[in-house]
């Protein structure tokens with residue numbers, strides 16, 4: 001079964017990991033921007049984006065994985081002294097090869113600063129008709145997701161993934177125009193919970209996309225291929241599995 005991991009952070013993972021990931025069926029990954037400490041300067045993010053665009057796709061290509069990326073300011077990576085020039089830089093960089101979305105962007109606590117940073121980026125997505133990958137937080141999930149959805153509506157954003165969806169906020173995701181990101185990871189969905197959601201909301205199978213959110217934290221490294229294997233073992237419709245684990249992401253991001 002072919003797999004796309006539609007949301008991870010490749011820079012934190014060693015080459016050896018990707019060799020195994022490839023053997024487990026992962027053909028492509030979308031690496032989205034995240035800086036694990038609050039950067040002091042906007043330039044830190046600029047260099048991070050360049051690293052992701054200029055270096056990572058080559059590293060992954062050598063292993064046979066197509067590496068795509070999303071750039072943007074994660075709500076937990078907003079620089080201490082934010083220079084508004086970063087928005088111009090983002091708008092330029094989205095036209096570089098292998099950049100397929102603005103991400104990961106979104107809200108964590110829903111502060112005024114986060115809303116301002118997200119709004120600026122949604123404006124870029126809207127003006128350039130570019131897809132987005134949106135982070136929804138672990139805490140106050142429903143309330144904060146609601147704020148995100150309201151912003152999406154005010155900017156008329158219709159292409160993207162509302163990510164880390166759980167039973168807590170799936171109602172909002174279903175009612176949005178976006179794809180529904182299902183993250184199989186420690187602290188997010190277990191494989192069991194994933195299967196339960198897919199079965200319960202099977203009418204939305206054309207909108208589900210699977211991902212691992214693998215990054216710097218201790219993680220279930222092979223959760224996505226394991227989940228796909230489980231879907232096959234459970235004899236779920238092959239067309240459904242293909243859509244969730246590969247085609248929906250491929251079509252949305254034009255991979």
Ligand SMILES: [Zn+2]
Pocket residue numbers: 007008009032034104213215
């Ligand atoms: Zn992430």
